[in-house]
Amino acid sequence: MFKRIKVFFIIILLLLVGSTLAALWLLPGTFSAKSTPPEWEVKAARFIRHLATPSHFLKMTNPVPHSSEALGEARHHFADHCATCHANDGSGKTHMGPNFYPPVPDLRDTAIQAMADGELFYVIHYGIRFTGMPAWGKGPPEEDLDSWKLVHLIRHFPDITPEEIAEMKQYNPLTRAEREQQEALDQFLSGEDVVPQEHHH
Numbered sequence: 001m002f003k004r005i006k007v008f009f010i011i012i013l014l015l016l017v018g019s020t021l022a023a024l025w026l027l028p029g030t031f032s033a034k035s036t037p038p039e040w041e042v043k044a045a046r047f048i049r050h051l052a053t054p055s056h057f058l059k060m061t062n063p064v065p066h067s068s069e070a071l072g073e074a075r076h077h078f079a080d081h082c083a084t085c086h087a088n089d090g091s092g093k094t095h096m097g098p099n100f101y102p103p104v105p106d107l108r109d110t111a112i113q114a115m116a117d118g119e120l121f122y123v124i125h126y127g128i129r130f131t132g133m134p135a136w137g138k139g140p141p142e143e144d145l146d147s148w149k150l151v152h153l154i155r156h157f158p159d160i161t162p163e164e165i166a167e168m169k170q171y172n173p174l175t176r177a178e179r180e181q182q183e184a185l186d187q188f189l190s191g192e193d194v195v196p197q198e199h200h201h
Contacts, residue, residue, distance in 0.1 A: 033101035045102065046111065053122050060118030064148040074153035075164060077146055079171035085132065088168040090157035100132040108157045120151045 037045075064070055079088055087094045090107035097104035105112055112120075124147040125137030137144045174182065 033099065035101070037102045042102065049123075049128060050119065053119050057118035057122040058116050060116070060121065062117045062121075062148050062151055064145055064152065066152055070149045070152055071156060073146075074149040075168050076171050078150060078153055079168035080173065081136065082150075083168065083172055088165045088172070089160055090154065096132075102131060104132065107154050112154070113158065117148075117151050120154055121147050124150055 078086070083094075085094060085096050085100070085104045086092055086107060087097065092098070092104035092106050094104070115123075121141070121144075123133065125135065125141055125144050127133045127135030137147055
């Protein structure tokens with residue numbers, strides 16, 4: 001009896017593997033990151049992510065008091081760590097953002113703003129597996145105040161001002177070409193015989 005069950009499961013497994021390989025053969029580009037996820041996939045992924053968030057995080061409120069100082073620190077942190085993918089305004093409109101699968105979300109979107117504070121914190125601290133979202137949290141969650149400050153900033157993105165975005169630009173990481181151009185300019189300004197050259201794309 002046990003032998004028959006074992007054979008049955010092996011046959012089912014072989015059928016599953018065979019059908020998967022057939023689907024991949026018939027649908028080239030199945031694993032391409034260039035395609036746009038269909039709406040049902042986006043909704044399913046968000047629903048699964050929500051279910052995967054431990055319930056006690058969903059009930060959490062932000063322990064960091066809302067203040068201009070907390071927002072300022074969050075803008076600095078975000079510009080340095082997150083804006084490469086998410087953009088300074090949270091729109092996700094960067095060179096890299098749209099090329100992920102799924103694409104980097106617009107943090108101003110109502111679907112993101114509807115998430116609980118604790119759920120946003122959980123995503124920042126632990127990341128999201130099988131996406132481009134890394135885990136930024138260091139140490140135990142209860143000590144990660146930086147991620148809670150970022151939650152305040154995400155809530156603020158729909159109302160962020162041009163002045164705040166301009167301030168954040170000074171904290172964005174420089175590309176190699178930008179660093180070389182800045183170093184050449186610094187050498188020139190310090191009196192060295194170097195003519196800074198403009199970088200062309």
